[in-house]
Amino acid sequence: MQHILHIDASYSGERSISRVLSHDFITAWKKLHPEAAVLYRDLGHFPVPYINEAWIAATHSSPEILTPEMIAALEVSNPLLEEFLLVDGYVFGVPMYGFTIPATLKAYFEHLIRLGQTYSGHESRG
Numbered sequence: 616m617q618h619i620l621h622i623d624a625s626y627s628g629e630r631s632i633s634r635v636l637s638h639d640f641i642t643a644w645k646k647l648h649p650e651a652a653v654l655y656r657d658l659g660h661f662p663v664p665y666i667n668e669a670w671i672a673a674t675h676s677s678p679e680i681l682t683p684e685m686i687a688a689l690e691v692s693n694p695l696l697e698e699f700l701l702v703d704g705y706v707f708g709v710p711m712y713g714f715t716i717p718a719t720l721k722a723y724f725e726h727l728i729r730l731g732q733t734y735s736g737h738e739s740r741g
Protein backbone atom coordinates (compact mmCIF):
# COMPACT_ATOMS: atom_id res chain seq x y z
CA MET A 616 0.00 0.00 0.00
CA GLN A 617 1.25 3.48 -0.85
CA HIS A 618 1.74 6.02 1.91
CA ILE A 619 1.76 9.74 1.26
CA LEU A 620 2.82 12.38 3.76
CA HIS A 621 0.79 15.58 3.39
CA ILE A 622 2.31 18.59 5.12
CA ASP A 623 0.85 22.07 5.43
CA ALA A 624 3.10 24.91 6.56
CA SER A 625 0.93 28.04 6.40
CA TYR A 626 0.37 29.85 9.67
CA SER A 627 -3.07 30.80 8.36
CA GLY A 628 -6.08 28.54 8.64
CA GLU A 629 -9.25 29.07 6.63
CA ARG A 630 -7.71 31.97 4.66
CA SER A 631 -4.75 29.90 3.51
CA ILE A 632 -4.43 29.37 -0.22
CA SER A 633 -1.66 26.78 0.02
CA ARG A 634 -3.82 24.67 2.33
CA VAL A 635 -6.65 24.70 -0.22
CA LEU A 636 -4.25 23.73 -3.02
CA SER A 637 -2.61 20.89 -1.12
CA HIS A 638 -5.95 19.54 0.11
CA ASP A 639 -7.43 19.71 -3.40
CA PHE A 640 -4.43 17.81 -4.75
CA ILE A 641 -4.80 15.11 -2.07
CA THR A 642 -8.54 14.81 -2.76
CA ALA A 643 -7.95 14.36 -6.49
CA TRP A 644 -5.05 11.99 -5.92
CA LYS A 645 -7.07 9.81 -3.51
CA LYS A 646 -9.76 9.38 -6.15
CA LEU A 647 -7.10 7.81 -8.38
CA HIS A 648 -5.51 5.84 -5.50
CA PRO A 649 -8.31 4.99 -3.05
CA GLU A 650 -6.20 2.30 -1.41
CA ALA A 651 -3.45 4.74 -0.43
CA ALA A 652 -2.93 5.98 3.11
CA VAL A 653 -2.40 9.69 3.66
CA LEU A 654 -0.59 10.85 6.78
CA TYR A 655 -1.10 14.49 7.67
CA ARG A 656 1.13 16.94 9.50
CA ASP A 657 0.15 20.56 10.14
CA LEU A 658 3.40 22.40 10.80
CA GLY A 659 1.73 25.79 10.53
CA HIS A 660 -0.49 25.18 13.55
CA PHE A 661 1.56 22.51 15.33
CA PRO A 662 5.22 23.47 14.86
CA VAL A 663 8.00 21.13 15.82
CA PRO A 664 10.62 22.47 18.26
CA TYR A 665 13.94 23.70 16.95
CA ILE A 666 16.78 21.23 17.08
CA ASN A 667 19.33 22.25 19.73
CA GLU A 668 22.74 21.38 21.13
CA ALA A 669 21.41 18.21 22.78
CA TRP A 670 19.97 17.09 19.44
CA ILE A 671 23.27 17.71 17.63
CA ALA A 672 25.19 15.82 20.29
CA ALA A 673 22.64 12.99 20.29
CA THR A 674 22.70 12.51 16.54
CA HIS A 675 26.51 12.33 16.56
CA SER A 676 26.92 10.01 19.55
CA SER A 677 26.73 6.29 20.27
CA PRO A 678 23.48 5.22 21.98
CA GLU A 679 25.33 4.07 25.11
CA ILE A 680 26.62 7.55 25.99
CA LEU A 681 23.37 9.48 25.58
CA THR A 682 22.39 11.79 28.46
CA PRO A 683 18.73 12.19 29.52
CA GLU A 684 18.64 15.53 27.66
CA MET A 685 19.94 13.90 24.48
CA ILE A 686 17.43 11.05 24.80
CA ALA A 687 14.62 13.58 25.22
CA ALA A 688 15.75 15.38 22.05
CA LEU A 689 15.67 12.13 20.08
CA GLU A 690 12.26 11.18 21.46
CA VAL A 691 10.86 14.25 19.73
CA SER A 692 12.94 13.94 16.59
CA ASN A 693 13.01 10.22 15.82
CA PRO A 694 9.25 9.84 15.17
CA LEU A 695 9.49 12.68 12.63
CA LEU A 696 12.32 10.89 10.85
CA GLU A 697 10.53 7.51 10.98
CA GLU A 698 7.38 9.02 9.51
CA PHE A 699 9.40 10.78 6.78
CA LEU A 700 11.21 7.57 5.81
CA LEU A 701 8.06 5.41 5.97
CA VAL A 702 6.17 7.09 3.16
CA ASP A 703 6.45 6.76 -0.61
CA GLY A 704 5.70 10.37 -1.51
CA TYR A 705 5.12 13.86 -0.17
CA VAL A 706 2.68 16.68 -0.78
CA PHE A 707 3.69 20.05 0.66
CA GLY A 708 1.42 23.07 1.01
CA VAL A 709 3.97 25.85 1.40
CA PRO A 710 3.53 29.63 1.28
CA MET A 711 6.42 31.95 0.49
CA TYR A 712 7.36 34.04 3.52
CA GLY A 713 10.17 36.56 3.17
CA PHE A 714 11.33 35.03 -0.14
CA THR A 715 11.77 31.57 1.36
CA ILE A 716 9.88 28.79 3.15
CA PRO A 717 8.16 29.32 6.52
CA ALA A 718 10.49 28.90 9.50
CA THR A 719 8.36 26.02 10.78
CA LEU A 720 9.13 23.98 7.65
CA LYS A 721 12.86 24.73 7.92
CA ALA A 722 12.74 23.66 11.58
CA TYR A 723 11.06 20.41 10.49
CA PHE A 724 13.66 19.75 7.77
CA GLU A 725 16.46 20.21 10.30
CA HIS A 726 15.12 17.20 12.23
CA LEU A 727 15.59 15.11 9.09
CA ILE A 728 19.30 15.84 8.63
CA ARG A 729 20.63 12.42 9.65
CA LEU A 730 23.90 11.07 8.36
CA GLY A 731 23.41 7.63 6.82
CA GLN A 732 19.63 7.93 6.82
CA THR A 733 18.73 10.99 4.77
CA TYR A 734 22.14 11.89 3.40
CA SER A 735 25.41 10.07 2.87
CA GLY A 736 27.88 12.87 3.54
CA HIS A 737 29.35 12.73 0.03
CA GLU A 738 26.83 14.88 -1.82
CA SER A 739 28.20 18.34 -1.03
CA ARG A 740 31.90 17.57 -1.24
CA GLY A 741 33.73 18.67 -4.39
Ligand SMILES: Cc1cc2nc3c(=O)[nH]c(=O)nc-3n(C[C@H](O)[C@H](O)[C@H](O)COP(=O)(O)O)c2cc1C
Pocket residue numbers: 625626627630631632633634709710711712713714715
Ligand atom coordinates in the same frame (compact mmCIF):
# COMPACT_ATOMS: atom_id res chain seq x y z
C1 LIG B 1 4.68 37.00 6.56
C2 LIG B 1 4.47 36.89 5.07
C3 LIG B 1 5.55 36.99 4.22
C4 LIG B 1 5.38 36.89 2.84
N1 LIG B 1 6.46 36.98 2.02
C5 LIG B 1 6.28 36.84 0.68
C6 LIG B 1 7.39 36.92 -0.21
O1 LIG B 1 8.53 37.08 0.18
N2 LIG B 1 7.17 36.79 -1.53
C7 LIG B 1 5.91 36.58 -2.02
O2 LIG B 1 5.76 36.47 -3.25
N3 LIG B 1 4.84 36.50 -1.21
C8 LIG B 1 5.01 36.64 0.12
N4 LIG B 1 3.93 36.55 0.96
C9 LIG B 1 2.61 36.29 0.38
C10 LIG B 1 2.24 34.82 0.62
O3 LIG B 1 3.17 33.95 0.01
C11 LIG B 1 0.86 34.57 0.06
O4 LIG B 1 -0.05 35.40 0.74
C12 LIG B 1 0.45 33.15 0.23
O5 LIG B 1 -0.86 32.97 -0.27
C13 LIG B 1 0.47 32.72 1.69
O6 LIG B 1 0.14 31.38 1.79
P1 LIG B 1 -1.21 30.94 2.48
O7 LIG B 1 -2.33 31.66 1.75
O8 LIG B 1 -1.28 29.46 2.30
O9 LIG B 1 -1.15 31.35 3.93
C14 LIG B 1 4.08 36.69 2.32
C15 LIG B 1 2.99 36.59 3.19
C16 LIG B 1 3.19 36.68 4.55
C17 LIG B 1 2.00 36.56 5.47
